[in-house]
Amino acid sequence: SQKIEQNSEALNIQEGKTATLTCNYTNYSPAYLQWYRQDPGRGPVFLLLIRENEKEKRKERLKVTFDTTLKQSLFHITASQPADSATYLCALDGETGNYGQNFVFGPGTRLSVLP
Amino acid sequence: DTGVSQDPRHKITKRGQNVTFRCDPISEHNRLYWYRQTLGQGPEFLTYFQNEAQLEKSRLLSDRFSAERPKGSFSTLEIQRTEQGDSAMYLCAILAGRSGANVLTFGAGSRLTVL
Numbered sequence: 001s002q003k004i005e006q007n008s009e010a011l012n013i014q015e016g017k018t019a020t021l022t023c024n025y026t027n028y029s030p031a032y033l034q035w036y037r038q039d040p041g042r043g044p045v046f047l048l049l050i051r052e053n054e055k056e057k058r059k060e061r062l063k064v065t066f067d068t069t070l071k072q073s074l075f076h077i078t079a080s081q082p083a084d085s086a087t088y089l090c091a092l093d094g095e096t097g098n099y100g101q102n103f104v105f106g107p108g109t110r111l112s113v114l115p
Numbered sequence: 116d117t118g119v120s121q122d123p124r125h126k127i128t129k130r131g132q133n134v135t136f137r138c139d140p141i142s143e144h145n146r147l148y149w150y151r152q153t154l155g156q157g158p159e160f161l162t163y164f165q166n167e168a169q170l171e172k173s174r175l176l177s178d179r180f181s182a183e184r185p186k187g188s189f190s191t192l193e194i195q196r197t198e199q200g201d202s203a204m205y206l207c208a209i210l211a212g213r214s215g216a217n218v219l220t221f222g223a224g225s226r227l228t229v230l
Contacts, residue, residue: 007157032216042204043117043221044158087155093217101161102171103148103219105157 003027004106006090012112013080021075021109023090028104030092033066033073038087038108039065047088080113087111118142119222127228130206135193138207138223147190148219149182153203155224158221161205164195184199196218197229 007022022109023033032051036044048068050057050073057064063076087108120139127132140147141153146165150158161180162172166187176182179197184190204226208219 004209034218036219041223041226043119043208043224044218044219045117046218049127049213049216049218051216091157091219102160102163104160105156107155 004024004090004092004104006088006106006109008109009107010110010112012054012114015080015113015115016085019077019080019084019111019113021088021091023075023106025071025092025106028071030093032088033064033105034091034093034097035062035064035073035075036089036091038089044089044105062103077111080111082113082115085111117157117220117222119207119209119220121205121222121225123225123226123227124223127189127230130197130199131228132197133193133195134197134227135191136205136207136227138190138192138222140188140209143188144211145182148210149192149219150206150207150208150209151158151203152224153214161192171206194227197227202227202229 003026005024015018023093034049035047035056038044049062061078065074087110088106090106118141122137126129127159149161150164152158160173181194182192204224206224208221210217
């Protein structure tokens with residue numbers, strides 16, 4: 001069955017360091033992979049997407065890589081700030097199976113940036 | 116403001132009662148999704164609409180759940196005879212184009228607590 005894993009439930013890092021979050025998937029062939037941020041009590045907010053034929057994508061302090069051979073995406077936040085503290089979710093699209101164009105989310109990684 | 120309004124934001128009910136959640140996208144969007152999220156988990160797909168047609172329902176959506184989108188604009192999600200296991204955040208999302216791909220724009224969610 002299809003499965004998405006994110007490296008850890010929680011990640012604590014020191015302000016100014018680079019946070020690296022991992023998303024691994026099995027039994028998918030996604031056309032693209034997306035990363036969302038979710039703050040407590042709020043809905044997820046889209047951050048970045050990367051297509052299957054792209055190796056890397058950047059947006060300001062954010063960088064996403066996508067390795068379709070390893071079935072893995074890495075999400076980096078450089079020069080992290082306490083305001084980056086949130087839960088980060090990866091989501092896959094491209095499957096046209098049971099749900100048509102649907103999005104399946106990983107469990108998320110809760111990032112805490114300590115001052 | 117994400118462009119998707121959900122009401123109520125919080126609902127506390129007793130087991131066995133019926134509850135209804137409403138989702139109002141600010142502008143017209145063809146595709147509307149409902150997700151459920153429990154603590155520490157990513158959003159789980161429940162159902163989606165293409166205009167007023169409900170195209171797919173997850174196995175998570177038991178007979179006690181019903182969703183409608185009568186005029187292809189707002190949508191409602193009703194849970195009958197609520198159970199404690201229904202306690203969760205119910206998220207509505209619309210599909211929007213970003214960077215040449217489709218991404219989800221979520222509302223803030225409706226948190227349900229069943230006592």
